[in-house]
Amino acid sequence: MSTKKISDPKKQTHETSQNKIKKLEDDIRQLKVELNEKNDKYLRTLADFQNYQKRIEKELIAQKEDIKKKYLLELLDQIELLKKAYDDPDPKPGLKLLLENMDKFLKKEGITYIECKGKPFDYQLHNAVSTVEQSECVDGTVIDEIKKGYFMGEKLLRPSHVIVAKKKP
Amino acid sequence: MHDMSKIIGIDLGTTNSEAAYIEAGKPVVIKSVEGQPYFPSVVAFTKTGEMLVGEAAKRQAVTNTEGTVQRIKRKMGTSEKVTLRGKTYTPQQISAFILQKIKKDAEDFLGEKITDAVITVPAYFNDDQRQATKDAGAIAGFNVKRIINEPTAAALAYGLDKEGDQKIAVYDFGGGTLDVTIMEVGGGVFEVLSTSGDTQLGGSDMDKALVDYIAEEFKKQHGVDLRKEPKTLQRVLEAAETAKIELSSTLQTDINLPYIYVVTGEPKHLEIKLTRAKLEEIISPIVQRSEKPCRQALQDAKLKPEDIDHVVLVGGVTRMQMVAKKVEEIFKQKPKREVDPMECVAIGAAIQAGVLSGAIDKDIVLLDVTPLTLSIETLGGVATPLIDRNTTVPTRKSKVFSTAADNQTSVEINVLQGERPMAADNKSLGRFHLDGILPAPRGLPQIEVSFDIDVNGIMNVSAKDLGTGKEQSIHITGSTKLSDSEIERMQKEAKEHEEEDKKRKEKIEIRNVADALVHTTEKTLVELKDKFTSDDKEALEKALKELREALTGDDTDKIKEKTDALTQAFQKASTAIYQQAAQQHQQQQGAGAAQGDAWQGHPSDDDSTINADYKVKGEKKKKKDHEEE
Numbered sequence: 001m002s003t004k005k006i007s008d009p010k011k012q013t014h015e016t017s018q019n020k021i022k023k024l025e026d027d028i029r030q031l032k033v034e035l036n037e038k039n040d041k042y043l044r045t046l047a048d049f050q051n052y053q054k055r056i057e058k059e060l061i062a063q064k065e066d067i068k069k070k071y072l073l074e075l076l077d078q079i080e081l082l083k084k085a086y087d088d089p090d091p092k093p094g095l096k097l098l099l100e101n102m103d104k105f106l107k108k109e110g111i112t113y114i115e116c117k118g119k120p121f122d123y124q125l126h127n128a129v130s131t132v133e134q135s136e137c138v139d140g141t142v143i144d145e146i147k148k149g150y151f152m153g154e155k156l157l158r159p160s161h162v163i164v165a166k167k168k169p
Numbered sequence: 170m171h172d173m174s175k176i177i178g179i180d181l182g183t184t185n186s187e188a189a190y191i192e193a194g195k196p197v198v199i200k201s202v203e204g205q206p207y208f209p210s211v212v213a214f215t216k217t218g219e220m221l222v223g224e225a226a227k228r229q230a231v232t233n234t235e236g237t238v239q240r241i242k243r244k245m246g247t248s249e250k251v252t253l254r255g256k257t258y259t260p261q262q263i264s265a266f267i268l269q270k271i272k273k274d275a276e277d278f279l280g281e282k283i284t285d286a287v288i289t290v291p292a293y294f295n296d297d298q299r300q301a302t303k304d305a306g307a308i309a310g311f312n313v314k315r316i317i318n319e320p321t322a323a324a325l326a327y328g329l330d331k332e333g334d335q336k337i338a339v340y341d342f343g344g345g346t347l348d349v350t351i352m353e354v355g356g357g358v359f360e361v362l363s364t365s366g367d368t369q370l371g372g373s374d375m376d377k378a379l380v381d382y383i384a385e386e387f388k389k390q391h392g393v394d395l396r397k398e399p400k401t402l403q404r405v406l407e408a409a410e411t412a413k414i415e416l417s418s419t420l421q422t423d424i425n426l427p428y429i430y431v432v433t434g435e436p437k438h439l440e441i442k443l444t445r446a447k448l449e450e451i452i453s454p455i456v457q458r459s460e461k462p463c464r465q466a467l468q469d470a471k472l473k474p475e476d477i478d479h480v481v482l483v484g485g486v487t488r489m490q491m492v493a494k495k496v497e498e499i500f501k502q503k504p505k506r507e508v509d510p511m512e513c514v515a516i517g518a519a520i521q522a523g524v525l526s527g528a529i530d531k532d533i534v535l536l537d538v539t540p541l542t543l544s545i546e547t548l549g550g551v552a553t554p555l556i557d558r559n560t561t562v563p564t565r566k567s568k569v570f571s572t573a574a575d576n577q578t579s580v581e582i583n584v585l586q587g588e589r590p591m592a593a594d595n596k597s598l599g600r601f602h603l604d605g606i607l608p609a610p611r612g613l614p615q616i617e618v619s620f621d622i623d624v625n626g627i628m629n630v631s632a633k634d635l636g637t638g639k640e641q642s643i644h645i646t647g648s649t650k651l652s653d654s655e656i657e658r659m660q661k662e663a664k665e666h667e668e669e670d671k672k673r674k675e676k677i678e679i680r681n682v683a684d685a686l687v688h689t690t691e692k693t694l695v696e697l698k699d700k701f702t703s704d705d706k707e708a709l710e711k712a713l714k715e716l717r718e719a720l721t722g723d724d725t726d727k728i729k730e731k732t733d734a735l736t737q738a739f740q741k742a743s744t745a746i747y748q749q750a751a752q753q754h755q756q757q758q759g760a761g762a763a764q765g766d767a768w769q770g771h772p773s774d775d776d777s778t779i780n781a782d783y784k785v786k787g788e789k790k791k792k793k794d795h796e797e798e
Binding site: 040043044046047048049050051053054121123124126127128129130131140144146147159161163164166 | 193195215216228232400559562623624
């Protein structure tokens with residue numbers, strides 16, 4: 001390299017820079033092409049994602065409706081039977097079967113009742129509506145159930161609404 | 170600032186807090202581990218020293234009054250401290266516990282670590298209160314990127330910062346407080362002109378008034394006060410809330426609480442009819458009280474109601490028709506309430522967070538959508554959609570079509586825009602022909618039509634004969650650029666003609682099915698002429714003749730009836746052939762199996778194939794195609 005420079009340094013430098021410029025221009029051109037491709041790909045992926053979001057939204061609504069349908073149909077059956085029981089002069093035997101059916105349905109769906117009366121208050125399972133002061137009691141014991149609580153499988157469906165005892169000081 | 174880590178927006182409220190973040194340009198509300206879209210702003214320490222925050226703390230609040238703290242927001246910025254189970258905490262620390270719970274649940278929800286947040290405060294918060302909120306965030310482990318005003322966040326949720334110089338009123342009626350703020354926005358900067366409110370007025374006052382009414386009614390009938398017992402009070406309270414929500418959309422509701430009370434061994438039922446008018450009468454004094462702070466805010470800002478450009482509703486109470494009406498009356502304009510009023514502030518905070526993190530970048534994320542459906546014309550002048558309305562571009566969709574007649578060598582692709590089911594009612598954007606299709610029975614050639622719209626809305630439509638590889642295409646510009654009035658007109662037209670269009674389309678579909686059946690029957694009669702019994706053949710020919718005659722007329726019912734008749738005759742005849750074949754099959758196994766395989770490879774097995782030029786292939790015909798083979 002150094003010997004060539006000596007022979008015609010100016011021309012050599014000129015040629016080298018020309019080559020460099022040409023190479024850089026080629027690089028830029030290629031990078032531009034690549035950038036355009038990448039940008040297009042990026043925008044398409046983003047658009048695909050937005051369209052996916054829209055589709056999922058629609059599907060979620062449809063799914064909600066399907067779930068609603070399933071439980072409404074079950075409810076309708078029970079209501080129709082209840083109406084028959086209402087017109088029945090001796091409704092008890094019919095109602096008994098009806099309740100058994102409903103219990104069976106709840107069991108199938110994994111619904112279990114949460115025991116609470118007489119147990120210590122547990123914020124994970126119970127919702128305290130009020131407290132009652134008593135002299136003879138264990139502080140913090142559930143003394144009454146206002147609304148039953150249930151599990152849905154392992155998850156809490158609804159906490160028991162309870163009244164909790166408070167020991168009189 | 171294009172830090173790609175997520176920043177969440179938090180509405181740190183008096184009774185409940187909410188959080189949201191931006192995903193692909195859209196706000197998403199974060200759910201708590203308990204599955205709710207909010208976090209009760211309650212902190213408690215149990216006897217055993219366990220700390221509870223949110224839903225769990227709220228559930229045990231009445232049993233643990235000395236260990237529970239609520240509404241800490243009211244003490245922010247003061248030197249007041251709270252003592253819980255012997256330990257003293259500053260309001261910042263208590264708020265930090267709530268923020269920590271939000272942080273943890275948000276991380277669970279998003280599946281990634283969250284360190285940055287934007288937190289909102291009331292517009293009237295002073296520097297001390299703002300600093301205290303910021304400190305609470307820091308204690309919770311947040312890097313608080315910004316503290317913004319709640320009404321500003323609400324305005325951001327509606328995108329009001331983008332509309333030039335505006336004057337905005339925000340009416341925030343929550344569970345326990347009313348805040349009215351008047352702001353001016355210009356160049357993306359919000360300036361609070363005035364604030365007013367009532368810290369002792371809220372939705373809980375309305376619930377109480379309603380419970381009182383119901384209990385008094387019951388007392389009149391049965392002489393028992395349901396409010397005296399927590400058991401019955403709870404049921405009345407729940408019924409009151411339900412009735413309030415129902416009366417937002419209906420004019421009357423029945424409050425029925427069977428077996429609410431037992432009076433000397435006899436069960437009593439609560440039955441009360443509640444009309445919206447009655448409800449409004451009951452809550453009217455509370456709604457009226459909100460007028461004064463509004464007038465005060467206007468006066469302080471030295472503005473008249475007419476000067477306000479937008480009124481935004483925030484808080485659950487504003488879901489009630491009567492409240493919205495009152496606001497309309499005060500500000501002399503319809504208030505905005507499209508964004509969920511409970512989530513509005515958190516969403517606005519998330520938008521601010523999104524701008525800071527680069528999750529909202531106007532240049533890139535705001536991709537165009539196709540304003541109208543893009544279709545091609547198929548058999549009988551039907552518009553078959555390829556790209557649905559409101560699809561984000563750039564996008565590419567393709568569908569395989571086929572020919573409608575035997576030996577058809579050319580198809581015309583007519584590109585349409587619009588919502589109407591018939592091609593002629595939509596706008597034609599362009600058309601071209603694809604020639605050189607090899608002569609073949611109808612339905613056999615596969616022609617793939619693709620729509621490709623780039624980011625600039627330029628659409629490339631191409632048609633390719635998958636058999637020969639021949640391809641034709643055109644460019645159409647401006648498929649996403651329509652004037653709003655044009656879009657509106659086309660959508661309106663589609664709505665107006667919906668019923669009539671549906672009938673017309675049905676009519677054509679019936680014709681197409683009949684047409685296909687005639688074609689198949691003719692073909693089958695030739696191909697299998699020796700296999701039919703003479704009775705079956707006669708019946709088929711008769712039914713075929715009748716359907717052909719029906720097709721010359723315009724009586725859709727008749728065409729349908731004759732199609733059914735021919736289908737039945739066909740089924741009967743082909744069943745006989747199958748039985749015959751089955752007998753043969755038993756004698757010489759193997760031949761039947763090969764027959765079964767043959768269908769699999771038949772192109773018309775492809776459900777996505779639709780006859781272009783243009784036929785929607787009837788299900789019946791498809792079946793017959795299989796049966797013939």
